[in-house]
Amino acid sequence: MTRPLLPVTADVATRLAGTPLLLMLDVDGTLAPIAPRPEDAAVPPETRRVIEALAAHPRVIVAFVSGRAASDVVRLAGVSGAWVVGNHGFEIVRPDGSLLDGGALGSARDAVSGVVSDIAHVVASVPGALIEDKGWTASVHFRLAHASAAPALRAAVDRAAERYGLRVMEGKKVFEIRPNEDVNKGTVALRLMRELANDGAAVVYLGDDATDEDAFASLRASAPAAVTARVTNDDGTRTAAEFSLEDTNAVTRFLKWLAAQRGIRAPNGP
Numbered sequence: 001m002t003r004p005l006l007p008v009t010a011d012v013a014t015r016l017a018g019t020p021l022l023l024m025l026d027v028d029g030t031l032a033p034i035a036p037r038p039e040d041a042a043v044p045p046e047t048r049r050v051i052e053a054l055a056a057h058p059r060v061i062v063a064f065v066s067g068r069a070a071s072d073v074v075r076l077a078g079v080s081g082a083w084v085v086g087n088h089g090f091e092i093v094r095p096d097g098s099l100l101d102g103g104a105l106g107s108a109r110d111a112v113s114g115v116v117s118d119i120a121h122v123v124a125s126v127p128g129a130l131i132e133d134k135g136w137t138a139s140v141h142f143r144l145a146h147a148s149a150a151p152a153l154r155a156a157v158d159r160a161a162e163r164y165g166l167r168v169m170e171g172k173k174v175f176e177i178r179p180n181e182d183v184n185k186g187t188v189a190l191r192l193m194r195e196l197a198n199d200g201a202a203v204v205y206l207g208d209d210a211t212d213e214d215a216f217a218s219l220r221a222s223a224p225a226a227v228t229a230r231v232t233n234d235d236g237t238r239t240a241a242e243f244s245l246e247d248t249n250a251v252t253r254f255l256k257w258l259a260a261q262r263g264i265r266a267p268n269g270p
């Protein structure tokens with residue numbers, strides 16, 4: 001059973017008191033309300049300020065974990081001093097902007113661009129649908145398309161992905177085309193925890209979508225004290241997360257609570 005994260009109970013507060021605090025945050029639908037077009041999404045200034053204050057604290061590590069390209073996450077989040085995981089874990093950028101692993105893009109680049117060029121005409125024929133090439137992965141967005149167009153679009157995406165040996169995952173009104181490798185938000189959450197945290201750390205993962213379920217499940221299996229929460233106001237959503245937050249406003253309230261617990265003050269202002 002999933003229970004509300006807010007108000008934070010005493011037992012959860014104890015789990016959140018460890019040092020360092022590793023705070024892993026999905027962006028779209030978690031920090032930024034879902035927008036009709038992905039380029040219109042924005043992280044509210046109030047949310048941005050509290051995350052920036054948390055990231056500036058020496059014993060807090062903030063990592064954004066997103067399906068977007070890392071450069072797009074940096075633009076959207078507008079916060080410095082954070083780790084940025086882009087492309088569902090295929091791209092990991094340190095706070096100084098350097099790429100972890102040197103970013104071995106390799107053959108994935110060619111396969112992803114092959115799929116993008118193969119289905120460009122199909123996507124273009126569906127009003128409201130758009131395709132985004134993110135290097136390591138690609139997204140076909142169909143939030144603004146008629147719902148009846150989705151099955152044929154999915155079939156075309158599946159066929160092209162199979163041709164290039166890529167995998168397709170479905171998110172919120174988006175098909176994600178990605179390399180057929182065992183990399184996802186779950187593997188990356190465990191990796192960040194291993195590399196950045198320690199036994200005394202507090203670990204938090206907040207997300208709102210199907211791709212975040214890998215992280216919820218992995219963390220709950222490997223780090224039972226980690227606090228996982230899915231952003232949803234739908235009690236019927238099946239989730240591996242332990243907790244729920246009802247919307248992006250609740251996420252901001254929780255982040256403010258975390259900051260206050262550590263005596264971190266976010267500046268007021270525009």
Ligand SMILES: [Mg+2]
Pocket residue numbers: 026027028029030207208209
């Ligand atoms: Mg999301």
